[in-house]
Amino acid sequence: MSIDKDKIKHISKLARISLDSKKSDSLAKxxxxxxxxxEQLNELNTDKVEPLSSIINSPLRxxxxxxxxxxxxxxxxxxxxxxxxxxxxxxxxIE
Amino acid sequence: xxxxxxxxxxxxxxxxxKKEIKSEELTNxxxxxxxxxxxxxxxxxxxxxxxxxxxxxxDKKPNFNSLLPGVPLAVKDLFCTNxxxxxxxxxxxxxxxxxxxxxxxxxxxxxxxxxxxxxxxxEYAMGSSNETSYFGNVINPIARDTVPGGSSGxxxxxxxxxxxxxxxxxxxxxxxxxxxxxxxxxxxxPTYGLCSRWGxxxxxxxxxxxxxxxxxVKDCSIMLEAMAGFDKKDSTSIDKKKENYSKNxxxxxxxxxxxxxxxxxxxxxxxxxxxLWNKGKSxxxxxxxxxxxxxxxxxxxALPTYYIVAPAEASSNLARYDGVKYGYRSSRxxxxxxxxxxxxxxGFGDEVKRRILIGTYVLSSGYYDxxxxxxxxxxxxxxxxxxxxxxxxxxxxxxxxxxxxFKIGEKTDNPISMYLNDIFTVPVNLAGLPAISIPAGLxxxxxxxxxxxxxxxxxEQNILNVAYAFExxxxxxxxxxxxxx
Numbered sequence: 001m002s003i004d005k006d007k008i009k010h011i012s013k014l015a016r017i018s019l020d021s022k023k024s025d026s027l028a029k030x031x032x033x034x035x036x037x038x039e040q041l042n043e044l045n046t047d048k049v050e051p052l053s054s055i056i057n058s059p060l061r062x063x064x065x066x067x068x069x070x071x072x073x074x075x076x077x078x079x080x081x082x083x084x085x086x087x088x089x090x091x092x093x094i095e
Numbered sequence: 096x097x098x099x100x101x102x103x104x105x106x107x108x109x110x111x112x113k114k115e116i117k118s119e120e121l122t123n124x125x126x127x128x129x130x131x132x133x134x135x136x137x138x139x140x141x142x143x144x145x146x147x148x149x150x151x152x153x154d155k156k157p158n159f160n161s162l163l164p165g166v167p168l169a170v171k172d173l174f175c176t177n178x179x180x181x182x183x184x185x186x187x188x189x190x191x192x193x194x195x196x197x198x199x200x201x202x203x204x205x206x207x208x209x210x211x212x213x214x215x216x217x218e219y220a221m222g223s224s225n226e227t228s229y230f231g232n233v234i235n236p237i238a239r240d241t242v243p244g245g246s247s248g249x250x251x252x253x254x255x256x257x258x259x260x261x262x263x264x265x266x267x268x269x270x271x272x273x274x275x276x277x278x279x280x281x282x283x284x285p286t287y288g289l290c291s292r293w294g295x296x297x298x299x300x301x302x303x304x305x306x307x308x309x310x311x312v313k314d315c316s317i318m319l320e321a322m323a324g325f326d327k328k329d330s331t332s333i334d335k336k337k338e339n340y341s342k343n344x345x346x347x348x349x350x351x352x353x354x355x356x357x358x359x360x361x362x363x364x365x366x367x368x369x370x371l372w373n374k375g376k377s378x379x380x381x382x383x384x385x386x387x388x389x390x391x392x393x394x395x396x397a398l399p400t401y402y403i404v405a406p407a408e409a410s411s412n413l414a415r416y417d418g419v420k421y422g423y424r425s426s427r428x429x430x431x432x433x434x435x436x437x438x439x440x441x442g443f444g445d446e447v448k449r450r451i452l453i454g455t456y457v458l459s460s461g462y463y464d465x466x467x468x469x470x471x472x473x474x475x476x477x478x479x480x481x482x483x484x485x486x487x488x489x490x491x492x493x494x495x496x497x498x499x500x501f502k503i504g505e506k507t508d509n510p511i512s513m514y515l516n517d518i519f520t521v522p523v524n525l526a527g528l529p530a531i532s533i534p535a536g537l538x539x540x541x542x543x544x545x546x547x548x549x550x551x552x553x554x555e556q557n558i559l560n561v562a563y564a565f566e567x568x569x570x571x572x573x574x575x576x577x578x579x580x
Contacts, residue, residue, distance in 0.1 A: 011459065014455050015410060015439070015451050015452055017439045017443070017448055017452070031453060034449075034453060034510060035453075037398075037514075040395070040396065041469055046472035049475050049476060051468055051472050051475060052474045052478060053301070054331070055526065056287070056288055060330045076420075078192075079421035079422075081418060081419075081423070088420055091430055091431050091434050092430070
């Protein structure tokens with residue numbers, strides 16, 4: 001499949017990555033060639049094949065439903081680009 | 096004393112145990128060499144003051160019963176290290192200082208190793224040449240202007256240049272084995288679930304595995320023993336007893352069946368690689384192994400499958416980088432959404448963006464079945480190929496890479512030609528199997544070439560044994576001329 005600029009615009013919106021026009025052009029070109037490569041898979045008939053989502057056979061372990069915050073709130077906040085006391089700060093969301 | 100840095104990890108451990116060298120002296124040798132080797136750009140961050148202090152503490156109260164007593168080690172900058180910057184090779188994490196330690200590195204420190212610093216890598220481990228790192232290209236000590244491979248390029252370069260006695264990397268599609276092959280070193284990707292993924296910056300969670308990179312097979316067994324083990328913090332960690340890989344290492348491989356898959360003889364593969372593969376076969380045959388021709392019919396579909404599965408998982412994993420809780424935040428944008436979009440646009444490099452967009456697309460409404468589900472089905476067929484053959488053979492021998500190390504810039508314009516580097520390594524990740532790359536020869540230019548041994552699930556000991564026997568009979572010698580010093 002060839003990927004055009006409109007499609008790139010749509011996907012980049014979904015992925016929350018802003019792109020200028022030049023970048024969109026080069027990505028459209030790259031992704032078109034990558035999808036052409038990927039689409040070799042269509043040569044295979046997989047109608048009767050079960051999808052493999054994990055190579056670990058056993059079901060994922062679950063843990064006890066007990067809260068453990070590690071008591072490292074302040075340490076975690078140290079890495080925040082912007083904070084106010086014990087809160088992460090983001091641009092205004094509600095008018 | 097300067098030749099100590101040329102030694103293998105196992106020899107260095109002996110020197111320490113026999114008290115012929117102190118941890119502090121050893122540490123100073125590596126620090127000195129790192130300071131003279133900045134041209135290689137192997138390191139992103141060093142923590143030499145910390146290393147020296149820890150080495151002094153070790154020398155005061157040495158514990159020689161651990162696996163890595165007082166051994167200084169540098170690690171790939173994808174492992175979170177408590178209190179030391181962990182960048183994943185990205186502008187996004189340029190100033191990120193984890194408040195916790197990855198399980199794998201914690202295991203190394205518990206065995207007596209000491210952190211030297213963090214090694215360069217492709218951004219978020221996405222790349223095969225270390226050219227996608229925000230912190231610049233890494234040079235392969237084999238030759239000027241040559242890539243060390245990737246994504247664990249800094250690890251491979253530092254190891255081959257004797258800046259660390261051993262190291263660790265991560266391997267999602269070949270990121271340990273390909274750079275090991277390019278630098279004439281040993282690299283092992285363990286069975287999925289053998290080494291904990293906890294505290295490793297995530298790329299593709301169903302494929303990522305940490306593993307050792309070393310100068311010898313014995314070193315590799317020591318490092319694997321130190322790293323591996325069950326971890327309840329990783330929900331896909333395998334709950335099994337620890338194995339003594341180094342103690343159980345043996346060279347007798349008589350009667351072992353080695354499969355040679357015909358599909359790995361790809362078009363346009365250099366003659367030298369084919370010859371190397373034949374040389375590998377005859378060495379193993381002379382050691383008493385049975386060589387068996389096998390077929391893995393879906394091999395050619397592994398790379399296209401990988402380029403759906405890995406970007407899909409990456410797009411989901413990398414959604415967390417939003418400029419709010421940690422990492423880079425753009426100063427541009429009038430509202431929250433614009434802040435997100437600008438942060439991710441400015442914080443991620445081109446290859447990472449490319450893969451996030453591929454992943455977003457294949458998971459998007461209306462395309463999921465055609466791409467992601469299709470890829471999961473082909474992944475099943477690829478795994479089945481291996482399952483069926485592992486009834487007949489004990490291990491599989493293939494080349495590690497379709498070429499030797501290439502020049503910086505040679506493949507950056509064409510993503511597909513870059514992706515083709517991983518053609519022999521990717522199937523192993525899709526099937527979750529262990530595989531080791533061992534140096535096997537030099538090409539016309541004098542650049543190293545590796546061979547890959549693929550094993551059954553959790554059969555690391557067996558491929559280590561075959562590799563050990565191979566190494567003893569191959570007489571490979573790396574030709575590194577210290578030109579950068």
